[in-house]
Amino acid sequence: MFGIGKTNDAPPKAANRAAPTRVARVAPSLSPKVRDAPMEPARRHTSEPATFGNGTPELHGGQLSPAKQAAPIRLESVDDLIELRLGFEQKLDKEVIVGPHLVYQICPILLGGAVGTSAAQAAVLCTEAASVTDEAIAIRDALAKQTGRWALWKDSPIIIASEMLLLSVVRGQVTKEKIGKRRTIRANPNDNGAFGGLKEVVKWGLDQKASDITFTMHDGRAMSQISFVINGLNISPERFRIPTGTLNSMLNTAYMIAEGVKLPTYDPTVEQDARVNLNIDGQDILLRWASMASQYPGPTVTTRIVKMSQVERLKLEDLGYLPSHIAALNRATNAEGGAVILVGVVNSGKTHTIAAMMGGLPDTHKKMSLESPVELLIPGVIQKTVTGDYIEELKIMKRSAMHDILLGEIRDTSDGRAFSDLCAMGVNVYTTTHAPDALGAYDKLTQDTVNVSRDFLATPRMVKVVVGQALLPSNCTHCRMDFSTLLRDGSPNASDYLGYAKRLERLYEIDVDAIKIQNPEGCVECKKSELQELYGLAGRKMVAEVFEPDEFALTLIKSADVVGLKRYFSEQRVSDYSSPDMVGKTSMECAVYWITQGVLDPRRVEPRFHSFEREEMLRKSRERLVKATGRLHAI
Incomplete structure (x- = not known):
């Protein structure tokens, strides 16, 4: 039994040797996924172990000769460990004691066979940072001296593991039995x-x-x-x-x-x-x-x-976008450089919309994607799943001469850096993020968790258009009912619904008689399962808002004037709420248009946005603000 680093509480010291060579990522669809270091010839787990001279490790003071050490193998997940040529046997933390300050950085392991058998081979599993420390080298040398119990694995005496995988091994969550069951x-x-x-x-x-x-x-x-x-x-x-x-x-x-x-x-x-x-x-x-x-x-x-089949070329109009929406998006896609950002809550159809935009670009454009993971296979787009940081992949992408790139959902600072880098390059960027509405994208991207500069977002041509969308349950066209059925004498809550109808008329000046509602009894067309909650519904309708920032809007974005930006957007509206012209209209107001067409039940619209009672309160608040300031905002 050996003890390494048991009394030394100082940080591990770097050993005097070169850091391990970085390895290119292996495409997720390929197997094995183990990250092999590039060598001449390339080293694979299925090959015979490398030998030195007479077939035994050459030691210099108990260490492998620095000139003849192979670059370490890298393991990201438990499946990478399973794909090793030698099967995992056990951890050797009882045989070679690692000090408490290193226990989650270095773990000796046994591969190939049980202790004392000819197949048994030992290696040091450690994080990348710990792999170049004196302690890792000392543990490797301690393993090499136990020739009667195992041999030091010549393929890779030091194995670099992800922090999560190493932690799982140290805690005993990775065992030979569990790996065997998974493999079977x-x-x-x-x-x-x-x-x-x-x-x-x-x-x-x-x-x-x-x-x-x-x-x-x-x-x-x-x-x-x-x-x-x-x-x-x-x-x-x-x-x-x-x-x-x-x-x-x-x-x-x-x-x-x-x-x-x-x-x-x-x-x-x-x-x-x-x-x-x-x-x-x-x-x-x-x-x-x-x-x-x-x-x-x-x-x-x-x-x-996710259905992993190639989608036909989707059209925005087929997804539910109205002509004014499509005109704004065409203006964005026809301009070179800058971002098209699609926002919405989880399960709002963003993936299909972004696929429709990418698929609608000219065939003469070179189109690529970095996604986590690829969900829809888009015709004409070179797509790649990224399992880690975008930054390394971007180094390759930048040399690929693409016109347009789909950057998967922006979630964290790594994604934020990639987004800023690509926009600054002048390529056309298509991406998504989670936010409640289009204007909320600016606050989401500038949060500490993403950390895109507000000044950057307020720079002309960096963001061409922001689209907010939602999916709402739509009425079955075969059995939908008139709203007036809720107002009949004897109907439950008839008086409440009368007030509800008057509020809709006040807010949107729409004809309540044209409104249709969900039939809770359903019909033969929509009662296709035992799920009574879905009776009277037929799929979902997409509603959207499109924001094209102009120079004045950019000043509001830079100053983080969220209220002013919302008011400025609403000023662009020139048509009534029953018109399909969506300029200056929010997604909720787009939903109101579909209410006037009998497609949506107004009671299904409120849970996604807010109640119509709340909308009336907000409008009265704005009116008070107008009276106090004399105008909507100072220009």
Whole structure:
């Protein structure tokens, strides 16, 4: 037993040797995914171990000769560990003691076979920062001296691991048994009964046009629930109230075949993202997995359903955009340089809209994308999934002579830097982010979590247009009812609905007689499942707002005058609310237009934005402000 760094509390000192060579990322679709260092010839896990001279490691004072050390292998996920030529046996933290200040940076491990067998080979698993320290070298040398128990792995005596993977190994969450089980299920998932149950759940969701599936384990209870988001509504069918043990097995199986995971088996206490690839009736499906260690009612896993097929060239008008929307977007796409930003809440259809914009660009443009992950396969676009930081990928992209680039959703500072860099280059950037409305994009991008400079956003030509959109449940055209049915004598809450109708008339000067509402009884066209919550509905309608910043708007953006910017946008409106001209109209006001066409039930519009009562209060507030200032704002 050896002790390394047990009494030294100072930070590890860098050893006098070169840092390991960085390795290019391997495309996510390729296997194995292990990050091999570039060598001549290239080193692969399936090759024979490299040998030095007579086939044994050449030692200099107990160390491998610096001139003959191979660049370390890199591991990002547990699947990279599984793909190693030598199977994982155990950690050797009991045989070679690592000091407490290094325990989450360095961990000796055993590969290939049990201690004392001829197949046993040892290596040092560590973070990149720790790989060049004296302590890592000392642990490697200590392993090399235990020739009677194992041999030092000549392929890569030091292995660089991601912090999450190393932490999982140190904590004992990665074991030989768990890795073996994962390898078995991944090789033949159809032999597992829980896998069939998972596919049945996903198939049902596809048949109901669900966008998301949520698996909720009820801790300490016999039964748990699977829910679906359909037409924007969270539905919990009774048929998917299943035994908690069954649900746990289903999630374990899904996790076993997932990509990008940090643990070999599903652990409800560890929150992480992953990707699960399935084939349902010949259709390739991607489930974007996001787990949450919630305390009540228990852990949940939410999966977004993505059909991984090439989409036909989508048209904005087919998605629900109106002519004035499309005219503004055409002005943006016909101008060189700058960003088109699409915003909305989760599950608002941003991916399809951005795909329609990219697909509608001229074939003479070179179009590329960096996404996390690729969701829709867009004709004419070179697409790539990015699993880490965008910055490294951009170095390659900048040499690719692209005209247009789709940059996946902006979530953090890395994405923010990539966005700013691309816009400043003068290329056409198409991207998305989560914000409640178009004007809210500026506050979202300038938050500390994204950190795009407000001055940068207020620079002319950096942002060409910002689009906000939402999806709302639409009435079934076969059974929708007149709003007046709510006002008849004897109808429940008839007096309340009369006040509701008068408020709509005051706010929007619309004919209430033209309004249609959802029929709760449904009809043969919309009653296609046992989900009574969906009776009277037929899909969703897209509503949108488009903001083109001019020079005055840029001054308001720079000064962070959010209220002034909203007022300035509303001043652009020149048509009434029953007109399809959407200039100066918000997404809620776009929804009002569709209310006048009988497409949307006004009661379905309010939950997405705010109540019409609240809208009336806001307008009265603006009127008071106008009287106080004498005009909407000082120009």
